[in-house]
Every structure is written in C-alpha cells, then in structure tokens.
Amino acid sequence: MNLPWFSVRNCLLVFIAFLGTLAIFLNIITSTHWANFKRSEILKSPSPAKMISTTTTTGPRKRNIIQEITNCYDRPVERRIEQRGEYWVLFNYVPATQKQRCFESITYTTQGDYTFLDNLIPLVERWNGPISVALHAPGYDFRNTLDSIAYLRHCLKASDLIMKYVTFHIFFSTNHIPFYSAIKPPSVTLRNFYQDNFDCYKTAPYANKDYKSLYKTKANITYPINVARNIAKASAQTHFLLASDIELYPSPNLIPKFLRFVEENRKLIEKKTKKVFVLPVFETLLNQSLPANKTVLQQMYQSKTAFYFHKNISMAKFKENDKLNVFATTKRVGKYRKWEAFYIGTHDDPVFDERFSWEGQSNKMSQGYAMCLMNYDYMVLDNAFLIHKPGVKKQRVQRIKFSGMIIKTQQMIRKYVKSQLQYLFGENDNCIL
Numbered sequence: 001m002n003l004p005w006f007s008v009r010n011c012l013l014v015f016i017a018f019l020g021t022l023a024i025f026l027n028i029i030t031s032t033h034w035a036n037f038k039r040s041e042i043l044k045s046p047s048p049a050k051m052i053s054t055t056t057t058t059g060p061r062k063r064n065i066i067q068e069i070t071n072c073y074d075r076p077v078e079r080r081i082e083q084r085g086e087y088w089v090l091f092n093y094v095p096a097t098q099k100q101r102c103f104e105s106i107t108y109t110t111q112g113d114y115t116f117l118d119n120l121i122p123l124v125e126r127w128n129g130p131i132s133v134a135l136h137a138p139g140y141d142f143r144n145t146l147d148s149i150a151y152l153r154h155c156l157k158a159s160d161l162i163m164k165y166v167t168f169h170i171f172f173s174t175n176h177i178p179f180y181s182a183i184k185p186p187s188v189t190l191r192n193f194y195q196d197n198f199d200c201y202k203t204a205p206y207a208n209k210d211y212k213s214l215y216k217t218k219a220n221i222t223y224p225i226n227v228a229r230n231i232a233k234a235s236a237q238t239h240f241l242l243a244s245d246i247e248l249y250p251s252p253n254l255i256p257k258f259l260r261f262v263e264e265n266r267k268l269i270e271k272k273t274k275k276v277f278v279l280p281v282f283e284t285l286l287n288q289s290l291p292a293n294k295t296v297l298q299q300m301y302q303s304k305t306a307f308y309f310h311k312n313i314s315m316a317k318f319k320e321n322d323k324l325n326v327f328a329t330t331k332r333v334g335k336y337r338k339w340e341a342f343y344i345g346t347h348d349d350p351v352f353d354e355r356f357s358w359e360g361q362s363n364k365m366s367q368g369y370a371m372c373l374m375n376y377d378y379m380v381l382d383n384a385f386l387i388h389k390p391g392v393k394k395q396r397v398q399r400i401k402f403s404g405m406i407i408k409t410q411q412m413i414r415k416y417v418k419s420q421l422q423y424l425f426g427e428n429d430n431c432i433l
C-alpha cells in the first residue's frame with residue numbers, strides 16, 4: 001500500500017472532527033437533560049400531567065354548591081413560625097402534599113406527642129381525607145418526633161395516604177426549646193431540621209412507649225392539650241372540622257356522606273342558629289377488630305363487646321342506610337349538661353381554653369359551657385360514629401397521680417372561668433360548668 005501521507009492525515013482529521021461534533025452533541029443533550037432534572041429537583045416544578053390537573057381545579061372557578069351554602073373561603077398552607085402564649089409553634093412544619101379547597105372535605109384535627117402517632121395509620125385509612133396534627137415536641141423529644149413523621153411518610157403501606165393527607169405542626173414551650181443553649185449557639189436551625197427520608201430497617205420511632213425516658217416526663221412538664229387542639233384547628237384548610245382525640249377512629253366514608261348530607265339539608269345548614277353535628281363515641285374490648293359500619297357496631301353492642309363512651313347518648317335503633325340523618329337534637333343542658341361531645345363543626349366555634357392542661361382534666365368543659373351560653377344545638381348524627389382504639393380506657397391512675405392539678409383546675413373554673421364566660425357570652429341558668 002502506498003497511500004499519500006496527506007490523505008491518511010485528512011482521514012484522521014475528518015474522524016477527529018466527527019468525534020468532536022458527536023461529543024459536543026451528546027454533551028448538549030445530556031446537559032440540558034441534567035439541567036432540567038436539577039431544576040425540577042430544586043424547584044419541584046410539577047410534571048405536565050400535574051400542571052393540567054391543578055389548572056383545571058384552580059382555573060375558571062365554578063362555585064361549588066357546598067361553597068354556596070357555607071360561604072367558605074380557601075385557606076393557604078404556609079410554613080411559618082408563630083408564638084402562642086409561652087409556646088413557639090412551627091405551623092405546617094411537614095405539610096400534606098394534597099391541598100384542599102374549603103368545600104372539598106372535612107379536616108380531622110388532633111394532637112398528641114410522638115408516642116401516639118401509631119394511631120395515624122388506622123385513622124388515615126378510615127378517614128381518607130385531610131388530617132391536621134399538632135405535636136408537642138419539647139427538648140430532645142423533637143428529634144424522635146421528626147423521625148416518627150419521616151417513618152410514617154416513607155416506611156408503611158399507609159405512607160402514600162399519610163403523605164397525601166396529613167399535615168404536621170410542632171410546638172414547644174419557650175423554656176424547652178429543642179437542643180438550645182444560650183451559652184453555645186447551635187449549628188442548625190430548627191426551621192430546616194426535618195429530613196424527609198428514613199432508614200426503614202430501623203424500628204418505628206413512635207414504638208418507644210417508655211414514657212419515663214421522654215423529655216416531657218423527665219422535665220416534669222404538663223401537656224397543654226388545648227393549645228395543641230387550637231393549633232391543629234387553626235391551620236385546617238376546610239370549612240368543616242372534626243376536632244377529635246387521636247385514638248378515636250371515624251366510621252368509614254364519613255366525609256362523602258357528610259358532604260352529601262350538607263347538600264341535601266341546605267336549609268338546616270343555612271339557618272343562622274349555631275349548631276354542631278355530634279358523632280356518638282363507642283369503646284370496644286381489647287381483642288376486637290374495628291367495626292366497618294353501624295350494622296356491625298350494633299351487633300357488637302348487643303353481644304357486649306362494644307359500649308357507649310358517654311352512656312347518656314344512645315344509638316338509633318333504625319336499620320343502617322348509606323345516608324346520614326340527624327336522629328336527635330339537644331342542647332347541652334339537663335342530663336347533657338356536662339357533655340364533652342365530639343362533633344363536626346367549623347372554624348367559627350369557640351376555641352379551647354388554653355389555661356387548662358391534660359393532667360388537670362375538665363379541659364373541654366369551658367368550651368362546652370361557652371357553647372351552651374351561645375345556645376348551640378347539638379345534632380346527633382345517625383349512621384356515623386367514632387370508635388375508640390380497642391381497649392376500654394382506665395382513668396383511675398391519672399386521677400390519683402394528678403389529683404392536685406385536678407383540684408386546682410376545678411378551683412380555677414369556679415373562681416374565674418365561669419364568671420368570665422358569662423361576662424363574654426351572656427348568662428343562662430340552664431348551663432352548667
């Protein structure tokens with residue numbers, strides 16, 4: 001072979017030029033790809049499919065019938081830090097991914113510390129709608145609280161529902177700020193402390209039921225239950241709320257049934273009288289499974305495996321159907337005068353009195369008294385109920401341990417609270433506090 005040297009060189013040059021072009025081309029493709037990837041990671045811009053669905057729901061606004069009936073307005077979800085008395089509150093610290101229009105659903109609002117978070121699993125499965133939880137997380141309880149949230153959002157069969165529906169708020173006293181020392185400034189900020197991932201091979205952080213090791217127990221601080229209740233309520237996005245205890249699980253399909261009830265009972269809802277819709281509460285023995293509907297509950301009641309939580313409210317004997325009805329309407333007087341009912345209400349109902357603690361008991365009495373003075377109707381719903389986490393509650397230990405605080409609470413009610421509420425809302429001799 002006797003090729004001229006310049007044609008070999010030309011061939012090589014062309015080849016190199018080709019490689020160069022190819023490299024540049026590939027680089028352009030991958031870098032735009034990379035840039036897009038990074039941008040979407042950073043900005044969390046929704047995928048095109050998601051953008052279409054959000055524009056259709058927020059786009060040209062057709063007024064919904066429930067919005068017309070209730071005159072509700074949408075409430076934003078913002079991560080923000082506020083003070084409430086002596087407490088710092090991190091509102092919407094870990095928000096649910098699904099936002100709610102005011103008329104779309106009912107928000108179950110509740111509270112506790114992280115050791116109660118196992119309840120969220122049956123709760124979200126039965127409620128299948130928005131849940132707003134305020135968590136008391138003083139001192140080092142803060143870290144276990146955040147770990148529990150991450151575990152719930154990532155490590156369970158119910159994690160998808162929890163991410164979609166549950167919004168977590170955190171609060172603690174200004175005297176018990178997590179990991180804070182005035183002498184040595186901390187290297188992290190609490191605002192950005194939460195990591196939304198978890199090593200699911202570890203055990204659930206909320207499974208630690210050793211109450212003695214909690215910061216709250218060691219520091220001997222009381223649980224400001226009504227601060228927590230008000231935080232959870234205040235940040236709910238929907239017009240209707242069910243302020244509940246985290247161990248009370250609702251009967252399935254309650255949200256669509258109640259919204260249908262509202263549509264079909266427009267006159268009742270629009271009436272100016274104040275009202276709430278009460279859900280009867282039941283307890284079951286420890287080894288029982290949760291009743292799927294009223295029919296099963298009635299059978300359990302007859303076989304004495306389920307009981308009324310409040311003996312003075314009875315279950316309608318009618319056969320179950322898929323509609324909600326009001327089967328009794330009452331005021332909080334007479335035999336109901338000390339009733340601490342659980343009900344579907346709204347943001348307009350009176351707040352819980354933040355002077356009371358869980359340990360001192362009677363913490364819902366002041367709200368009930370205010371509602372009595374305002375002449376609220378308690379409309380008891382049929383075909384819907386709350387069922388306590390299986391196992392009949394024992395309160396005696398609590399009564400003995402905190403008897404001092406219980407007495408103080410009663411004194412406070414007699415001395416100040418009663419006359420203050422009468423002064424604010426007017427007198428009514430039928431109402432009892």
Ligand SMILES: *[C@@H]1O[C@H](CO)[C@@H](O)[C@H](O)[C@H]1NC(C)=O
Binds near residue numbers: 220
């Ligand atoms: C805990 O606090 C209560 C009142 O807040 C007090 O009566 C009690 O003595 C305290 N116990 C301890 C161990 O500090």
Ligand SMILES: *[C@@H]1O[C@H](CO)[C@@H](O)[C@H](O)[C@H]1NC(C)=O
Binds near residue numbers: 285287
């Ligand atoms: C449940 O417990 C009760 C009493 O504690 C007992 O009588 C009953 O047999 C138990 N039922 C089942 C299904 O284990």
Ligand SMILES: *[C@@H]1O[C@H](CO)[C@@H](O)[C@H](O)[C@H]1NC(C)=O
Binds near residue numbers: 292293295296
């Ligand atoms: C209630 O639940 C039971 C058990 O899941 C089911 O067999 C029954 O059909 C239900 N009844 C009604 C009226 O929905």
Ligand SMILES: *[C@@H]1O[C@H](CO)[C@@H](O)[C@H](O)[C@H]1NC(C)=O
Binds near residue numbers: 310311312336337338
């Ligand atoms: C139930 O009603 C009776 C009188 O009918 C009353 O003595 C009792 O205190 C009431 N219990 C509750 C929990 O309201």
